[in-house]
Structures are given as structure tokens and as C-alpha cells.
Amino acid sequence: MKSNLKDFALNRKVCFPMGDQAEESVACILSWKPDYLYGYASLLLEAAALVDKQSLRFMPPKCVICTAETIMPAQKEYLTAVFKAPVVEEYGATEFDIVAFECGTGHRHFVNPWLVVRESYGSLLVSDVSRKSTSFINYDIGDSGMIKDSECTVIGGTHYLAALEGRTIHRFAYIDPETRFHSVDLGYAMNEYQCMENEVFSFRIIQSEFGAIDLYISSVPSNGPVSLQQFIQNSIREKTGRDIVVNVFVGEKSVELAEKSYFVQRIRETASGVVLT
Ligand SMILES: [Zn+2]
Structure with a gap:
């Protein structure tokens, strides 16, 4: 309502x-x-x-x-x-509604004066000073990011969210239990491919086993799924010197998950290492 x-x-x-x-x-x-x-x-x-x-x-x-x-x-x-x-990004959290909103220059400004956002070892912590409940003090919303100050006063305060990287525990893709790389490399590779081919589709990457990732895309790339698969595999090999298998699926699951990130890690990380779920 x-x-x-x-x-x-x-x-x-x-x-x-x-x-x-x-x-x-x-x-x-x-x-x-x-x-x-x-x-x-x-x-x-x-x-x-x-x-x-x-x-x-x-x-x-x-x-x-x-x-x-x-x-x-x-x-x-x-x-x-x-x-x-113009396309702008809004950053929100279930617990706090809108937290940040992008201005024309590309800063994600903090727009709610009652929310105090700080960064601790890359994790974003939010305190809601309008609520009495102590559970909303330094609440870890599970995303990692970087807070910077701008001189820009277009909307909200001058502080903004400079980098945002989705759920902290889900940031790595694994080649094997000892070798991992940041999932943002997959995002960059997807972006590069889309720029190079001058076409755009939405995508979601899910990893459920070591050494392989499942890439779900919304439509068939004009050069075929194999060209995309090879591009991503080569790009990861160039960055890490190791091989990962990319399984491409078209038109499935690409929009089903209401996750913040384009990357979903299903291999669970523990303090002592990683385990398969
Ligand atoms: Zn701004």
C-alpha cells in the first residue's frame, strides 16, 4: 500500500x-x-x-x-x-530502505540523515539514530564498500559510496580450494565482451563447484554462446594463469534470484577454509 x-x-x-x-x-x-x-x-x-x-x-x-x-x-x-x-543507481537495504542515491556526476550520496554509514575493514556498517533499538547500531548489511568525501552537494550529504561489491562472503570465485580470484574480474570480463560486441544482456554467475562457473544470460549472443564462453575463459586465464570452465545457459534463471550481486557463490566459506555445500 x-x-x-x-x-x-x-x-x-x-x-x-x-x-x-x-x-x-x-x-x-x-x-x-x-x-x-x-x-x-x-x-x-x-x-x-x-x-x-x-x-x-x-x-x-x-x-x-x-x-x-x-x-x-x-x-x-x-x-x-x-x-x-539518465540512469541512476539507488542503493538500499531491506532493513533501512534507501541508503544512497546517485547524482548526475556518479556519486552514490548518502541521502538519509538518520542513517550513519561507516566502513570497517571494507564492510558497510549502518546505524539508524532514529530508532531506539540497539540492534540497528553498527548493523552489518553484508555488503562491502568504500566511503569517500566529495565536494558535491547536489543531493544528500557530501559523503558517498565509492565502491560497492555485494555480499562480502560471496566475493570470490574458486579454481580450487586454495586458488581464488575476485568475482569482479568476471564482471569486468562480461563488461568488456559486451562493449566489444556492442550488445548488452543481463547475466548472473553462479558457482556451485570448484573450477567451474555457470553463466546465465538473458539472450543468445550474436556470435553464439561459445564465443562468450571462450572470451570469459581466456580473460580469467590471462588474469590468474589458471583455467576455469564456464558453462553458458541462455534464458534460464538469469532474473530469478533477487540477489544484489551478479555473482552468487554457493561454495560456503568457513573460518578454516572452504567447504562444499
Ligand atoms: Zn554528487
């Missing part, structure tokens, strides 16, 4: 193109001439792909707001081009 009211007041439409009616639902959303399009990055990308494919005509919104998931620069550019509107 609160969220419906907010949507109405702001003339924003929440994007959720799914299943057989995806095309109609996107056309319907756009026919409302919303000022803001709001949604998970992967769902906005699905919507953009439909708009692109169908050459749907619409009035550009004032702004497209991506929430909850990491979005790569190439994907952001694609959303800007298709929706003909």
Missing part, C-alpha cells in the same frame, strides 16, 4: 517484465508515460531489450532508477540509449 501510494505520487512505474505477457506489460508501463522507471537492473535490461526489439515508441521518462543489483557500465549505457533518459 505504502509503495503503491509512493508510485502514484511520484508517477513512477515499477518494472517487472516476466513470462508470456512481458511485451504487453512493458508497452503498458510505457503508455502510462511514467516520469520514473524503477526496478532491478536485470529486469530493466529485459524491458530495454523488448523495447529495442519491438521498436516501441514512448515518451522518455525523466529518469531510470536501478535498484538492488550491481550494474555494469555497458549495461547502464544501453539503458540510457534505449530509454533516452
